[in-house]
């Protein structure tokens with residue numbers, strides 16, 4: 001019951017699903033559409049301040065989606081940390097792949113992901129500890145955006161779900177389970 005708001009952004013990014021039995025194991029790109037849907041815990045709208053009559057200002061939601069999804073991932077390659085054959089192609093000049101991998105692994109353990117262009121060809125990489133399916137990306141971006149939604153709404157709004165459209169016909173949704 002109550003109101004929800006949804007904001008959509010689009011990003012272009014490459015990925016592959018290394019374990020896929022068919023075409024998705026090849027490096028390829030998508031125009032991803034990412035939707036974040038928010039609600040208030042009470043079902044009511046804010047009744048005062050600059051966000052009166054709103055769940056959360058669409059502009060604030062856009063800013064957070066641009067910071068957590070667009071800036072690190074747009075025109076980048078989203079790679080699984082375990083995808084060593086592809087990851088090794090971007091080993092920075094003068095560094096052994098094993099050393100680079102160790103550094104990336106520590107950062108992924110500490111932060112949940114790595115965003116870097118300090119790579120061969122300055123390729124922009126977004127490295128995650130899971131196969132970059134639409135499902136996993138929806139969960140990952142949900143977890144990145146949920147605290148930001150709470151902060152930008154002074155705790156009044158909750159991120160309900162994130163939907164990732166990988167193609168115009170295929171989407172995956174990760175929904176709030178109450179744990180985030």
Ligand SMILES: Nc1nc2c(c(=O)[nH]1)N=C([C@H](O)[C@H](O)COP(=O)(O)OP(=O)(O)OP(=O)(O)O)CN2
Pocket residue numbers: 017024132133134135166167168169170172
């Ligand atoms: N449940 C999931 N299934 C698949 C995923 C995924 O993330 N979750 N991803 C892929 C591939 O990455 C692929 O790019 C998309 O596959 P597919 O639907 O076959 O893509 P098409 O371009 O053929 O889509 P059309 O709508 O038929 O043009 C595969 N599966």
